[in-house]
Amino acid sequence: MKHASLGEIAIKLGINKSKLAYYFNRGLLKPVSKVGAMNVFDADEVIKIVKKINQMKKSGLKLEDIRLSL
Amino acid sequence: MRINKDTKDNYKYVIEDPSIEMESFLYYLQGIFGYKEINKEDLWRFIDSEIVFMIRNRFKEVEIDPVIKTKLKIYEMDVAEAIAKAQREEEIRKKKNNIFQVNGINGDMYDYQRTGVQFLLNSEGRALLADSPGCGKSIQSLGYITHSGSKKNLIVCPASVKFSWESEIEKWTNLTSFVVDSSLDPRDIPYDVDCIIINYDVLKKYLIELKKHKFNTLVADESHLIKSPTAQRSKALKMLARDIQHVIFLTGTPVLSRPIEMFNMLNMIDPKVWNNYYKYAVEFCDGKQGYWGFEAKGATNLEKLHNSISKYFLRRTKEEVLSELPPKIPIEVPIELPPEDRAQYDLVESNLIQYLKNKKKTDRAIAKSLQAEKLVKLNLLREINAMGKLEVAKEKIDAIIEAGEKVLVFSNFNGPLKELYDTYEETSVMILGETPVEERGQIVKDFQTNPNKKVFIGGMKSAGVGITLTAASNVIILDYPWNPADLIQSEDRAHRVGNKAECINIYRIISKDTIDTFMQKLLKHKQDIIDKVIDGKIEEEEEKIIDQYINVLMEKYK
Numbered sequence: 001m002k003h004a005s006l007g008e009i010a011i012k013l014g015i016n017k018s019k020l021a022y023y024f025n026r027g028l029l030k031p032v033s034k035v036g037a038m039n040v041f042d043a044d045e046v047i048k049i050v051k052k053i054n055q056m057k058k059s060g061l062k063l064e065d066i067r068l069s070l
Numbered sequence: 071m072r073i074n075k076d077t078k079d080n081y082k083y084v085i086e087d088p089s090i091e092m093e094s095f096l097y098y099l100q101g102i103f104g105y106k107e108i109n110k111e112d113l114w115r116f117i118d119s120e121i122v123f124m125i126r127n128r129f130k131e132v133e134i135d136p137v138i139k140t141k142l143k144i145y146e147m148d149v150a151e152a153i154a155k156a157q158r159e160e161e162i163r164k165k166k167n168n169i170f171q172v173n174g175i176n177g178d179m180y181d182y183q184r185t186g187v188q189f190l191l192n193s194e195g196r197a198l199l200a201d202s203p204g205c206g207k208s209i210q211s212l213g214y215i216t217h218s219g220s221k222k223n224l225i226v227c228p229a230s231v232k233f234s235w236e237s238e239i240e241k242w243t244n245l246t247s248f249v250v251d252s253s254l255d256p257r258d259i260p261y262d263v264d265c266i267i268i269n270y271d272v273l274k275k276y277l278i279e280l281k282k283h284k285f286n287t288l289v290a291d292e293s294h295l296i297k298s299p300t301a302q303r304s305k306a307l308k309m310l311a312r313d314i315q316h317v318i319f320l321t322g323t324p325v326l327s328r329p330i331e332m333f334n335m336l337n338m339i340d341p342k343v344w345n346n347y348y349k350y351a352v353e354f355c356d357g358k359q360g361y362w363g364f365e366a367k368g369a370t371n372l373e374k375l376h377n378s379i380s381k382y383f384l385r386r387t388k389e390e391v392l393s394e395l396p397p398k399i400p401i402e403v404p405i406e407l408p409p410e411d412r413a414q415y416d417l418v419e420s421n422l423i424q425y426l427k428n429k430k431k432t433d434r435a436i437a438k439s440l441q442a443e444k445l446v447k448l449n450l451l452r453e454i455n456a457m458g459k460l461e462v463a464k465e466k467i468d469a470i471i472e473a474g475e476k477v478l479v480f481s482n483f484n485g486p487l488k489e490l491y492d493t494y495e496e497t498s499v500m501i502l503g504e505t506p507v508e509e510r511g512q513i514v515k516d517f518q519t520n521p522n523k524k525v526f527i528g529g530m531k532s533a534g535v536g537i538t539l540t541a542a543s544n545v546i547i548l549d550y551p552w553n554p555a556d557l558i559q560s561e562d563r564a565h566r567v568g569n570k571a572e573c574i575n576i577y578r579i580i581s582k583d584t585i586d587t588f589m590q591k592l593l594k595h596k597q598d599i600i601d602k603v604i605d606g607k608i609e610e611e612e613e614k615i616i617d618q619y620i621n622v623l624m625e626k627y628k
Contacts, residue, residue: 003156005149007120010102017103033156038145040152042160 003032004043013047020046028053028067072133073122076115083122083138085114092129099124119145174216175242179209182391186384187213193382195220195287195316196339198332200385203322203473203544204399204575208238211289211318216243220287220316221264224280226307227291229269230462233404233582235291239265250276259283270295273306285314290335292469293319297331299347304334311338323472324385329375330355330366339382388543388573398561400576402590403462407581411458415584418454422447423623445616452585453483456549459579460486463546464493466577470544471497471524476517478526478539480560481548487527498525501533510537517541530560539563547578550589552615588619 006024010017023029024039029046031039049070056066071092076084088096093114099121100108108116116122122142126132134142169181170188179187187210190197195214199207215223223245225235232249239247245264252272256279259266266283268276288311290296296304311317317338325332330351336344344350348364351357354375356368376383407415425447463479467490470477481487484502491500499517501510510533517526518541526539530551542564551557564574580586592615 003153005120007103007118007124011099011124015102017107033152033159035148035152035155038148038152040149040156042156 002043003040005039006041006046009041009043009046012043013050015050020050023050023053023063026063026067028063028070071129071131072135073125073138074135075137078115082117083115085125088114089129092125092132095125095128123149172213172217174244175209175213176244177242179213180206180391182386183210183213186210186386187217189384190214190318191218195318197382197384198293198319198321198325198335198339198379200321200323200325200383201391202386202388203470203475204388204401204573205322205386205391207320207322208235208291209242211320212239212242212245214316214318215265215287215289216245218287218316222283222285223265223287223289224283224285224310224314225265225267225289225291226270226273226310227267228295228465229271230405230465231291231403232267232269233406234402235265235267237402237404239267256280270303270307273310274302277306277309280310281313285310287316287318288314289318289320291320292322293335294321294323294325294331294472296334297325299334299337308334308338322469324474327369328355328367329369329372330357332379336379336382343378398574398576400578403466403577403579405459405462405579405581407455407458407584408461411454415451415454415458418447418451419623422451423626426620426624444620448585448616448619449483452549453485455581455584455586456481456483456486457489458581459548460489462579463490463548466546466579467494467525475544476524476526476542477544477546478528478542478560478564479546479548480528480530480533480563482530482551483549484529486548487529490525491527494525494527497522498527499523500527501537502529503532505532514539528560528563530556533560533563537563543573544575544577547576550578550586585619588622592618 004012006020006029007017010020013020020029024031029041029049032042032045033040052070053063053066056069057063061069071088072086074084074086076082078084085092085096096108096110096114099116100110103116103118103121107118108114108121119141122134122138123145126134126142165181170184172179172184172187183206186199186201186207190199190210191214195218199210201207201210214220227235236247236249239245246262247265247267248260248263250259250266250268250272252269252275256276259276259279261283266280266285268280273280288307290307290311296307298304299308319335319339323331325335333344333347333350336350337347348357351364351366354369354371355366356370357364357366359365406412426444463486467477467479479487479490484504487500487502491498499513501513505513514537517523517539526533526542545561545564547557547560551560561574561576578590580590
């Protein structure tokens, strides 16, 4: 699953899709391509970023600061 | 198990009779997508086509309502297209990331040229770049200079391309340059420019002074000219190269097929390895004692030679890089007219101005009838200009023949064409206005099929239209016609369907401070004229151009 939708990645990660959608809307996740309303993401990259977000959140950083550091 | 169109509320899809396994998957999806997206009351209901897609992917046996099938198909197509697009973009990104980026070059280089610069850097600036003519060796060497940050650079080249180098440096880089004229006092070579450009023939005269400049990089263009270790120019270059850390040789001649011609360059690139001429000649050039002495004209153990030099030898043919090249490569060759031609040109030009001034004062009313007279005088100017370019043209022709290719040479004047024909009589064919029409077909056939006929010499009007000369992959334009369409027609003689080369070098020789400069600007800024000419307004356009040039001359001599 190299390229996938947010729903597919959410399933793989076992986390709520709305969480990923929220990260996407806040600019933390960027699609690698877009056709119509369909956004496709690099699954490995998204997984990496989500792990990083989780770590940074634990250390008390706000989402906006995390976005700037990505 | 079936997914149907739902009729209740805003939900779009509903599942009938899910299996236990599917139900547990639906609970899992609910956790991921949320209760708003997928919910169970009496039946499982959900909104998103993505969920239908996931269920279908997991449970192939599930039935789909035909109404939904179309929607699902569209969704699947979007997914496939988005993934394909992502893959394509990733490939492009990867390719871009893999291809080396050259610092300090203004404009886009072809990928193979970037690779060439990378090769020069990897070889620590001691290399022989032998790409086919027209592949852009000079820009690659300039790329090396800018990327490596080399401060003091010496470019040695034939006299005919000194000004080409000057304009290439100006076009592609922010470096400063200075062309050494043979009349310059050696002590006047400036120290505060990035690139000094000098021709081989005067190198010896400036040698001592040049050594004081302590150059970082030496670029020797058309380096097959120093194939003979005993020639004066070779000796002078060798003395210079000894103290310069980076030495780059550029040649379009396939030197590998005549290995002896490479020894001198290899000796300068890596003198520790290539220091025994006779050993090299015997091993790689079939060197042996002949009737007249030691001969080394052959080629032996080429694979071993190729392997031994691969770290500092790079050659790409035009065919190899064809996919990156445009079908026509216009190459401007700026020159200065030789002193005798310059003097003659200036004299004729000032006479013309005097004539025009007189006419202007007295005969304004009959200006139209003087058009033909003006044209005759201007044409004399153009012919002198074309004659002044012959030496450079011959150098170009020799280099092209040397590279095993054919060339077309066009001019508007019989004088320079006939002189060229005298020089290349054995290896050329010629069509002028006076050539009988019934003979032309055979002349063209001869050029197209006879491997010994390397040069086609033609009048721009008489041979520039209606004939196919696809055996050539080079065109030399000696002088600009009044009508830009004639120029395009001539260039297109070789650039036609059926040309195996597919990529044609168009050399336009342009002499500085002559009518060429005007014509060159005109062509650049008025491409739309060509369209008008095609519409049948040739006469009108020619007159306009002539009048414009006369105005330029009048301004110049005000």
